[in-house]
Amino acid sequence: MANTPQAKKRIRRNDKRADINGARVSRIRTFVKKVESALLAGDKSVAAAALAAAQPELQRGVSKGVLHKNTVARKISRLSKRVAALG
Template sequence: MANSPQARKRIRRNDRRAEINGARVSRIRTQIKKVEEAIEAGKQDDAVQALRAAQPEIARGVAKGVMHKNTAARKMSRLSKRVAALG
């Protein structure tokens, strides 16, 4: 149990950051799913638009530290490759 004021504050801050980071990761996953759904449906126009929306979200996740840069690069590369294959 936290006894010092600093430790109590750190617990509050950690809880708040975990909530924010969880929301950010969830938003990234949702964007990726939209791209994948468009790919599965075979709709190239929708897939391209969804990919354009997903890329900044993924990049923002890297900048904010919720995703490793290599993981983000791999996901964007694989999604781009699948979208290009539709054409």
């Protein structure tokens, strides 16, 4: 249990950041799922547009510190390869 004012504030801050970061990761997952569903449907133009929308969201996750840069690089690379293969 936190006793000092600083520790109490840290707990409040951590809870707030966890909510924000959870929402951010959830948003990123939604964008990736849109690309995945377009790939399953086999629609290259929709998949390419969804990938173009997902890339900045993934990069923003890196800059905000919720995802590792190599993880995002790997995800973008694999999705790009799958979108290119539709053609």
